[in-house]
Amino acid sequence: MSIVLIIVSILLIAIVLLQSGKAESASMTGANDNLFANRKERGGELFISRLTLILGMALFVICIAMNILK
Numbered sequence: 001m002s003i004v005l006i007i008v009s010i011l012l013i014a015i016v017l018l019q020s021g022k023a024e025s026a027s028m029t030g031a032n033d034n035l036f037a038n039r040k041e042r043g044g045e046l047f048i049s050r051l052t053l054i055l056g057m058a059l060f061v062i063c064i065a066m067n068i069l070k
Helices: 002-018 022-029 044-069
Strands: none
Touching: 002 044
């Protein structure tokens, strides 16, 4: 079970690093925060966003399961 936790953790780190930094680029240029409010994720961004959510939930569930089974 701990090997699965390590694999999910590494995948989650990698996928978070692949995400585009929308908030970071807006704050560096001094742009308004509402700039990306109406922008919808499409294609690759949507896939990466959903994969991040799934991996995050999987990490949470695995940690809880390991704590209960211990």
